[in-house]
Amino acid sequence: MQNSARGLLGADPVSDFDAGPPRISFEFFPPKTQEMEERLWASIKRLEPLRPRFVSVTYGAGGSTRERTHSTVRRIRQETALEPAAHLTCVAAAREEIDAVARDYWEVGIRHIVALRGDPPGGIGAGYAPHPGGYAYAADLVAGLKKVADFEISVAAYPETHPSARSPGHDLDNLKAKLDAGASRAITQFFFDADVFLRFRDRARAAGIEIPIVPGILPVTNFAQLKRMAAACGASIARRARPQTRRGGCLVPSRFAFTPHPSFPRKREPRAAGFQADAPCSSQGQALDPRFRGGDKYKKSHAYTRQ
Template sequence: MALGTPSVMPGGDPAIGRLVRVAAPTFSFEFFPPKTERGNELLWQAIRELEPLHPSFVSVTYGAGGSTRGRTVEITERIATETTLTPMAHLTAVNHSVAELRNLVGRLAEAGVRNLLALRGDPPGDPMGEWVRHPQGVDYAADLVRLIREAGDFSVGVAAFPYRHPRSPDVASDTEYFIDKCRAGADFAITQMFFDADDYFRLRDRVAAAGCDVPILAGIMPVTRMSTVERSEQMSGAPFPPALAAEFERVADDPEAVRQLGVEQASRLCERLLAGGAPGIHFYTLNRSTATREVWHNLALPTVAAGG
């Protein structure tokens, strides 16, 4: 079911779908478009501090309802032209017509961005609210994957959910939805954040049992504050592991102890994932570099040269 992609896209941009197969384990970082000038300064500080680690690629998220569309494109373009990093832009179907989506894909291609993460996206305002398709848009992430594939030579990633997507009625149907995205042309996937390695391995094994060999990168976010524990299910669709929550509760009154425990826990989780054969780790940075760099150093991860 895997669709082969070249190791280097037009313009010299490494194809992530190929990279995760030939250069595993990979590691990568995710950023989001900030809303303020101070936030923008922090974002670029984090990018500059993480760039020397030579990640396999970095990604830039797309706000709910396409709310950060312009900033996502601008930041991705700037990363492509002003840094040594390989950028991947997120693209969602919410509130966008097919014509708008094609225009965005074309603009990114003109900037040399040939790696895209195709997501249906959440409704603006309430992530669990009713999803309404744009009258001239698409219904599912699989449709968006096909649209990108038809637009040109791109490496396309999709989301995976170790526990299951909050909108999926059960694990079996969630697996079917994922397989549909792979059949549409996705050549790699990145999971939503999770905190239990067994959830990842169960996802990988059931996808493999369905005959799909698309590489699934593990999405990891170090817990640096108690609010992450409290909001875990809302952010990831999965309940925070009770035993791990108890560990954090014991140090809840000490913010620095919470942060240290979060870095240690993330490091242990990544070690187990890599030992179990995960093809890569994708760090959700929240536009900060310190905790991610600490985990990276704990793992003694190798640097990956551009293009694999």
């Protein structure tokens, strides 16, 4: 198999889950206003002591936040000790444009790309049509980026199947294509039942997908907003999770709960990552479940933040 990808700590795909301290990565939205920018940087400074594996910055639907994404990622690279990962999508751009952006990232020291097909300008529910001169799908983008430079590349995975996939099997085929094109790891869409992730992980391994699959976690403080996001993404909300929404001000999946790291400032509870346990957990941010790697604690997760 092409690309025996290294894991989040530089380990092989199996030992990556068992060795070393727990690590988490964070995902930010590029700020739209000066106030949001100040809030973003306050969040970044508060999260920096946690030493996340990386922090990523998203693209808006249709590439609508492209310039803000670029400037935010560059500033993280220049002004913090964090490792930034830039989102790149296939939407509304020719190959030459995307390749030029990737080269610019490489030249300023950004080595990690989150490569996605991307949502069309009309949002998740709108029909997707590849740009006539662009990369058609995420696997094509991964292959193209690898020709530009030796990027570390993360891609998306969907425990409950991508909304536009013909079938779960077809969705796994797409993930396998991204692996074969050069992806280093897969970060999942958020989910609210650990069993959903575990079943998906097992199906992926059975399909020969050996790159690390990192669970995507969405701590939520607004249940109405959660329902809208979940409906758009095809993520189901476990019934047992619903009454816990208000507990500690956030909702996270059972067995994927986190408490603040001892170094985290505690003047107020962080909205940016909502670390408050809804299930038995350890102070190091580990998910406890005897089915994870033969009883070991699951070491990696990716938090979708709210600045």
